[in-house]
Amino acid sequence: MAACNGDSSSQNANNNGNVTESQLFDELYDMQCFRIGEFYLKSGQMTPIYIDLRRIMSSPKVLRMAAQAMCEKVLALQLKFDYVVGVPYAALPLATLVSDILQIPMLMKRKEAKSYGTKQLIEGVWSEGGTVLLVEDVVTTGESIRETAEAIRKENLLVTDSIAVLDRQQGATDNLKIDQINFLSFLTMEKILDGLIGKNVITEQRKHEIIEHLAKPF
Numbered sequence: 001m002a003a004c005n006g007d008s009s010s011q012n013a014n015n016n017g018n019v020t021e022s023q024l025f026d027e028l029y030d031m032q033c034f035r036i037g038e039f040y041l042k043s044g045q046m047t048p049i050y051i052d053l054r055r056i057m058s059s060p061k062v063l064r065m066a067a068q069a070m071c072e073k074v075l076a077l078q079l080k081f082d083y084v085v086g087v088p089y090a091a092l093p094l095a096t097l098v099s100d101i102l103q104i105p106m107l108m109k110r111k112e113a114k115s116y117g118t119k120q121l122i123e124g125v126w127s128e129g130g131t132v133l134l135v136e137d138v139v140t141t142g143e144s145i146r147e148t149a150e151a152i153r154k155e156n157l158l159v160t161d162s163i164a165v166l167d168r169q170q171g172a173t174d175n176l177k178i179d180q181i182n183f184l185s186f187l188t189m190e191k192i193l194d195g196l197i198g199k200n201v202i203t204e205q206r207k208h209e210i211i212e213h214l215a216k217p218f
């Protein structure tokens, strides 16, 4: 199994060479990734804040910064894995960059198997028994990570760790523990809401209302 050997240099970094939460928040804010209003999530839950990280694929600089931030976390924790897999679809560009930065091969999990060609759900080249790192953009319940891990494990690959740019802090860590998947994120909802207070988009009071809403079971 290869240890991660990434290049942690970045133009978007602090003095230690690492991307900071504030730097990434500012870039995501400038790319209008945060929407206040009434939106519905994959889980069916209504949310008063929607975070659309799909937008960053249109900025090579910000996409790279988000991938770099995850790589730095992975390197700091000395996670060991043989393959990188993005949770489809939004995390696929991120996973591609993580694979490139760390120089660790990528596999791709389809949302649905094709009815023609090889009909494979997992694409790429791998050896059974290898370990996969799952990469996500935004995590709410962790269900998409769980579904991806299930498909990967059916191919006799192992999944122990997953990482996201953002954890909406709605139970994913505990949900994924049930499936023996360790979950990490670079940013949290708390950090985003604090950043939005700093930009005068929401008040402290509104932050507490949003946190309360997100904590409700669904």
Ligand SMILES: O=P(O)(O)OC[C@H]1O[C@H](OP(=O)(O)OP(=O)(O)O)[C@H](O)[C@@H]1O
Pocket: 042, 043, 054, 087, 088, 089, 090, 091, 136, 137, 138, 139, 140, 141, 142, 143, 144, 145, 172
């Ligand atoms: O933790 P969860 O409750 O599973 O929710 C998070 C998932 O929801 C979004 O994907 P979605 O399926 O909406 O769309 P995508 O195809 O654009 O990734 C997001 O990109 C995550 O994959």
